[in-house]
Amino acid sequence: MNAPQVIKMYAAREEIYPREIKGRYASLRWVCVWLTQLAFYGLPWLSWNGRQAVLFDLASRKFYLFGLVLWPQDFIYLAVLLVMCAWLLFLVTAVAGRVWCGFACPQTVYTEIFLWIERKIEGRRSARIALDRQPPSLKKFSRKSAKHLAWGAVALWTGFSFVGYFTPIRMLGTEALTFSFGPWEWFWVLFYSFATYGNAGWMREQVCKYMCPYARFQSAMFDRDSLIVTYDAKRGEPRNPRSEGGCIDCSMCVQVCPTGIDIRKGLQYECIGCAACIDACNSVMDKVAQPRGLIRYSTDRAMAEGLGARDIQRRALRPRVLIYTGLLGAVALAFIAALWLRTPLKMDVIRDRGSMGREVEDGKIENVYRLQIMNTTEAPHTYRIRASGIPSLNVASDAEVTLAPTETRAVPLRLRTEHGKAQKGSNTIEITLEALDDSAIAVHEKAVFIVPR
Amino acid sequence: MSDFTNGFWNGFIIVLTLLGVIGCGVLLYTQSVHKVLKDHKGPVGTTGHIWDEDLTELNTPMPRWWMWLFYITIVFSLGYLFLYPGLGSYAGTLGWASSGQYKQELAKADADYGPLFAKYQSQDLKAVAADPQAHAIGERLFLTYCAQCHGSDARGNKGFPNLTDKDWLYGGSPDVIKTTIMHGRNGVMPPMGAALGSDKDIENVAHYVLSLSGGTADPIKTVFGKAKFSACMACHTAAGTGNQALGAPNLTDKVWLYGGSAETVMETIRKGRNNTMPAFADFLGEGKVHVLAAYVWGLSNPVEVAKK
Ligand code: SF4
Ligand code: SF4
Numbered sequence: 001m002n003a004p005q006v007i008k009m010y011a012a013r014e015e016i017y018p019r020e021i022k023g024r025y026a027s028l029r030w031v032c033v034w035l036t037q038l039a040f041y042g043l044p045w046l047s048w049n050g051r052q053a054v055l056f057d058l059a060s061r062k063f064y065l066f067g068l069v070l071w072p073q074d075f076i077y078l079a080v081l082l083v084m085c086a087w088l089l090f091l092v093t094a095v096a097g098r099v100w101c102g103f104a105c106p107q108t109v110y111t112e113i114f115l116w117i118e119r120k121i122e123g124r125r126s127a128r129i130a131l132d133r134q135p136p137s138l139k140k141f142s143r144k145s146a147k148h149l150a151w152g153a154v155a156l157w158t159g160f161s162f163v164g165y166f167t168p169i170r171m172l173g174t175e176a177l178t179f180s181f182g183p184w185e186w187f188w189v190l191f192y193s194f195a196t197y198g199n200a201g202w203m204r205e206q207v208c209k210y211m212c213p214y215a216r217f218q219s220a221m222f223d224r225d226s227l228i229v230t231y232d233a234k235r236g237e238p239r240n241p242r243s244e245g246g247c248i249d250c251s252m253c254v255q256v257c258p259t260g261i262d263i264r265k266g267l268q269y270e271c272i273g274c275a276a277c278i279d280a281c282n283s284v285m286d287k288v289a290q291p292r293g294l295i296r297y298s299t300d301r302a303m304a305e306g307l308g309a310r311d312i313q314r315r316a317l318r319p320r321v322l323i324y325t326g327l328l329g330a331v332a333l334a335f336i337a338a339l340w341l342r343t344p345l346k347m348d349v350i351r352d353r354g355s356m357g358r359e360v361e362d363g364k365i366e367n368v369y370r371l372q373i374m375n376t377t378e379a380p381h382t383y384r385i386r387a388s389g390i391p392s393l394n395v396a397s398d399a400e401v402t403l404a405p406t407e408t409r410a411v412p413l414r415l416r417t418e419h420g421k422a423q424k425g426s427n428t429i430e431i432t433l434e435a436l437d438d439s440a441i442a443v444h445e446k447a448v449f450i451v452p453r
Numbered sequence: 454m455s456d457f458t459n460g461f462w463n464g465f466i467i468v469l470t471l472l473g474v475i476g477c478g479v480l481l482y483t484q485s486v487h488k489v490l491k492d493h494k495g496p497v498g499t500t501g502h503i504w505d506e507d508l509t510e511l512n513t514p515m516p517r518w519w520m521w522l523f524y525i526t527i528v529f530s531l532g533y534l535f536l537y538p539g540l541g542s543y544a545g546t547l548g549w550a551s552s553g554q555y556k557q558e559l560a561k562a563d564a565d566y567g568p569l570f571a572k573y574q575s576q577d578l579k580a581v582a583a584d585p586q587a588h589a590i591g592e593r594l595f596l597t598y599c600a601q602c603h604g605s606d607a608r609g610n611k612g613f614p615n616l617t618d619k620d621w622l623y624g625g626s627p628d629v630i631k632t633t634i635m636h637g638r639n640g641v642m643p644p645m646g647a648a649l650g651s652d653k654d655i656e657n658v659a660h661y662v663l664s665l666s667g668g669t670a671d672p673i674k675t676v677f678g679k680a681k682f683s684a685c686m687a688c689h690t691a692a693g694t695g696n697q698a699l700g701a702p703n704l705t706d707k708v709w710l711y712g713g714s715a716e717t718v719m720e721t722i723r724k725g726r727n728n729t730m731p732a733f734a735d736f737l738g739e740g741k742v743h744v745l746a747a748y749v750w751g752l753s754n755p756v757e758v759a760k761k
Contacts, residue, residue, distance in 0.1 A: 007487045007500060011514035206516055354601060355610040370596065370605040397606060410596050412605035 023279025098273030110200035159193030389429030570740025578627035591748025631746035637732030644725035
């Protein structure tokens with residue numbers, strides 16, 4: 001018997017020091033960083049109608065999006081929006097693989113920002129590796145502290161901006177200056193800051209490799225015609241420092257990889273499709289005066305069958321992609337139409353359960369309802385209540401009701417009809433609520449009118 | 454109420470929970486390394502497991518922080534079970550309970566709105582009725598607590614008085630309304646069938662009662678009924694105008710609590726009526742009742758309520 005050998009099922013993380021790289025795709029990533037962060041940090045500061053333009057007011061359950069005010073009843077729009085995002089992700093992944101991961105995902109974007117800070121303070125890759133190997137020293141300590149302080153500052157600002165979407169950010173700013181946050185504000189600002197700091201500063205590629213659910217199921221959206229970052233083994237092998245046009249084994253592509261993999265080993269699940277290795281290898285090829293594209297965007301099939309760019313493009317329009325596009329387009333159109341036609345007024349009709357219908361003066365029959373009316377606009381409106389469905393049906397209580405901006409109110413309603421106009425038992429009627437100043441703002445609700453036997 | 458029928462099940466659940474938590478830790482510890490024989494078949498970097506002849510399991514180790522997260526979770530769960538209820542019927546050292554949470558929120562709401570109700574409480578009811586904000590609050594309170602019986606429009610139902618007219622069983626002054634809401638009322642009309650005599654007598658009295666308010670009544674029966682009405686006078690007075698001190702309705706108007714047909718009136722006389730308005734003093738507190746009373750009074754005195 002041999003002595004048993006012990007395998008560890010859990011291992012320490014190996015530090016990855018991605019080398020800085022310039023190139024087409026690196027620039028594209030920076031464009032994404034700027035666009036997403038300008039939007040994220042900037043949006044809460046915009047004003048609209050005398051309030052914050054984008055504000056998710058959880059306490060009063062109203063979502064403000066520029067001119068649009070969404071109420072809990074509008075939750076369907078959020079659901080449809082999420083469905084559309086999912087489809088868009090399916091579509092993009094089927095066509096171009098993990099481009100979201102490599103360019104626009106917050107994890108990537110913040111890691112990019114944090115890496116930039118790290119480079120500014122600790123220096124380039126080799127300097128950083130050297131620094132980490134050094135024994136503790138004042139210089140090392142001060143560099144590291146400076147880095148973490150800078151990271152902390154960005155993280156805090158991010159957490160603050162995040163909470164600014166849920167609490168008016170200007171108020172939050174004044175509170176921050178006077179250190180008068182409430183417990184929940186403290187919690188969320190710090191929580192989100194900590195998440196940013198931890199994910200972009202410490203976790204980095206581990207989030208993509210071990211924690212991200214999207215990374216786990218996107219293999220289901222890939223197929224052999226999806227674009228991937230790939231090494232052209234036919235052209236590259238065998239590796240040789242003096243090869244012409246092939247891989248010179250400079251390992252630049254490995255050094256720039258943020259997930260620490262070697263793309264030359266083929267498609268791997270760790271690859272987030274950031275194309276940093278493409279930029280790296282292209283710059284190497286430029287230096288050795290060989291054509292670019294030893295590492296490039298291509299598809300699995302194109303690599304195996306030696307297809308050209310035209311074939312790749314043609315194959316991009318396969319049924320799966322067309323169906324995704326069609327569905328996405330249809331849902332997007334329906335979504336926009338629904339938002340456009342949305343009536344900024346809601347009404348629930350609740351029949352009083354205490355009485356089945358009563359006889360009042362002159363033998364008229366009366367039913368009592370409660371109208372739950374919601375004015376979802378930011379202006380006051382006066383509405384007229386009408387009822388139809390039975391001859392001589394009329395509103396016996398106040399027929400006009402005024403609601404303040406974004407007010408919700410329960411309004412008692414009495415409907416009356418003359419004796420004998422309606423059949424005994426229950427009759428279907430319609431109650432209409434219409435704004436006096438704008439006939440486009442109107443809702444109709446079915447209700448039941450009961451005539452006692 | 455106890456959650457368990459006897460102490461055994463409580464202990465059973467505690468032991469089961471703790472064993473489960475600790476078992477997770479033991480499992481994690483024993484499975485974090487794996488022994489394989491040096492000469493195991495298969496490529497390097499596998500766990501040595503082989504299925505179906507040639508299927509091998511690659512060893513791609515999880516990051517170690519992940520394992521530590523599991524351990525931290527276990528420590529957290531034990532701490533949680535120590536502090537909060539979760540282990541059988543053990544209440545946790547913090548003594549937290551959802552009912553306590555509810556009481557806290559209630560106390561907070563009272564603290565928030567208390568001053569507002571206190572302000573109104575110090576005002577005269579008629580002044581409160583004229584205040585638009587108090588009116589809005591009163592309307593909401595009414596729809597929440599009173600509308601089930603009196604209707605959303607406050608016009609009542611059979612057996613539940615209409616609050617929008619000027620007719621009151623116990624009096625319609627603001628203070629009496631407040632007393633009614635605070636302490637409730639018990640309206641009792643005793644069964645008079647036996648006292649009046651035969652069915653014929655009851656019918657006669659009913660017709661007399663209807664004639665008081667000018668309803669359709671048989672004149673002959675009315676005459677006979679009038680003679681028998683003396684049995685009713687103690688409460689409804691000789692003229693039939695009722696007595697608000699007793700809550701005895703006025704029979705000379707056209708307002709009927711249970712209905713004004715001869716059959717209904719006869720039924721009322723024969724079997725009597727029992728009617729209860731519940732007391733709200735303990736449930737709502739005087740502050741809210743004050744605003745509510747002002748609102749209800751305003752329902753039948755609308756001209757005096759300032760238009761919003
Ligand atoms: S292999 Fe290339 S594309 Fe993939 S993560 Fe590494 S650098 Fe990015
Ligand atoms: S960068 Fe290009 S040439 Fe250098 S090792 Fe990678 S694939 Fe080979």
